[in-house]
Amino acid sequence: MRSEKPKLAMIAETLSVSVATVSNALSGKGRVSPELADRIRETARDLSYVPSMAGRALRTGRSGVLGLVLPDIANPLFPQIAQAIEQAASTAGYGVLIGDSRGHTGVQTEAIDRLIDRGVDGMVVIPRRGTRISDIGCPVAVIDTPSTPGNTVSSDHWDGGRQMGAHLRGLGHRKVLILAGSPQSTVQNDRVGGLKSGLGPDAKVEVVWLEKLAPPDVPGRPLGLAACVRQGFTAFAALSDLTAVRALTELQGAGIAVPDQASVAGFDDLIWSSVVTPSLTTLRMDMAEIARLAVAALTAVIEGLPRGRVAASGTVTAERPSVPMMLVVRQSTGPCRSLLPDMAEGAGQ
Amino acid sequence: MRSEKPKLAMIAETLSVSVATVSNALSGKGRVSPELADRIRETARDLSYVPSMAGRALRTGRSGVLGLVLPDIANPLFPQIAQAIEQAASTAGYGVLIGDSRGHTGVQTEAIDRLIDRGVDGMVVIPRRGTRISDIGCPVAVIDTPSTPGNTVSSDHWDGGRQMGAHLRGLGHRKVLILAGSPQSTVQNDRVGGLKSGLGPDAKVEVVWLEKLAPPDVPGRPLGLAACVRQGFTAFAALSDLTAVRALTELQGAGIAVPDQASVAGFDDLIWSSVVTPSLTTLRMDMAEIARLAVAALTAVIEGLPRGRVAASGTVTAERPSVPMMLVVRQSTGPCRSLLPDMAEGAGQ
């Protein structure tokens, strides 16, 4: 009880039993008399015993670590995701190894390989732009969007869009501009589809894909939103809060009041959404639940339990494939008041 | 060359040598003839051999993994930090295990303990608000601010503040409001000190600590910045881009043009800074360099090299303790034009 690192052998020696018995007692697997098991657990606690992951990993072939692959460089969702996954993994008894692919698509597979080499038992992948995850040597949970084949679990982005559309429609907006990023993103396409559906067939909806804008759209470049307002657009639905804030500041800078003269809404409830003035109406993902489901599916396969079977490519399937998003109404959306000069506008406040 | 996982024994068998020789050849440690070493490396490649971290860890006692402890919940700097650390660690041959403390200060130590239990060889800690890192059982690199005792390496926040102060002074601003978060943060205090110094002794500078505001300052609550402008403040220096955007939108919402009527600046060059209109003038940290130095210091101690000695508490010391910040001038700061009605303002530049 004095030497350096407590190991099974010490507990065994202290109680004059075999290490196997100690192991069995602590893991609850073998057959050990309840009293002995108690005494073993007790002295284990006294010695503040911590099992050696290395030893265990070597013997069992499992490391107790999950990999987390985030592909988009400096993704602003990262904090939310990492926190949720770490939380879920940690309560499931797993550690989380991060594998960044620094933006490059090719590096994604490299990052994945590194994780495998490190012996992760499974991994959570948020794939880059509809990248298909090829056959890897371990169970994979893919978080993308329900309509993507191979998706394990994700937010119901389509329904999120629908909620947002319905919200705007309820406020009277009929001419809406959707600010999207890349048409290659399945997530964004789902959101667009939902938005259109929620806005109804009589709404005039236009989509601008930022990534396709004329010669490389530098982030700070004005989007000409004021002109859109003059053309009769009364609401701007951004597919990301990042873009929503961009729109918000551009409008405000052009002297257009939000939400009085135009409404702005976003997605994801990033940390900035609540601090800007006016605070952003947005759709929040239930990352905690998604993480829980993803990790549960992963650990189920890893630990060989019935639930959550292995799919062809090694991607696991979760209990539920989609988690609802939640509309957070704040200040940036308001009733529609068309300001077209040629329309009779009463007491604009 | 057919069975499942390639291990040392297979290479050994293939070439009819002992596993020890193979190990020596691959690690370059023992004595192996150059030709044999070559052949061994070659067949290792052919078999696409990957050493088992578990086996190695068990024998050597080192896991090849570093822990990364981020204490502030959903810290928007997380992407930058995680990416930089992962990058640096990965090129140094280490993996990165994340340990979030979910906001609670108490959980920080718990997170640290979990990482230790998992057998990390060392850890990088960005401490929560001047939390001192107690004696842990492994080398620790602390990234805080140069003036904090025990700091390993960090940005020169004071000089960053000075740069920003000088920038604003150069634009003619003499009455500046500093938007700070918590007075307990050493980082923020350093930035404030630098700002004051850079603005010069004749500048009127006031600091508002958001955390100390009347009953819990909800993020969306207006800060009354428009009133400040009326009182003669011509520039707002936020200690974080998050706050800067908050200030920017509040001013814009109140009909105050930025930077024409008031300048706004921030810190950290978060992803949002460049997309808002006007884009934010800010100070960027060289996270890549900081990460490199932190990881280098860590690995030096871990691998027992001369450079980078162990300090009392187990915190390592880096080659250089501070890394300069870089001023990024964008659109949100401009020449001062006082708008006080009752003051005769000539040709303000």
Next chain:
DNA sequence: AGTAATCGCTTAAACGATTAATCATTGGCA
């Protein structure tokens, strides 16, 4: 009563790599 099953524990063999100790061979040098 005799056989079988059960219980509670121990023995011992892995898992895959590292590394100190050892051994055989050869060359150098007196």
Next chain:
DNA sequence: TGCCAATGATTAATCGTTTAAGCGATTACT
């Protein structure tokens, strides 16, 4: 020629845990 050193490889122990197999002794079954 004879001895020692250097070289290049092997042997075997070890890291800490899990787990299949084994083994008395008690209990149950027919």
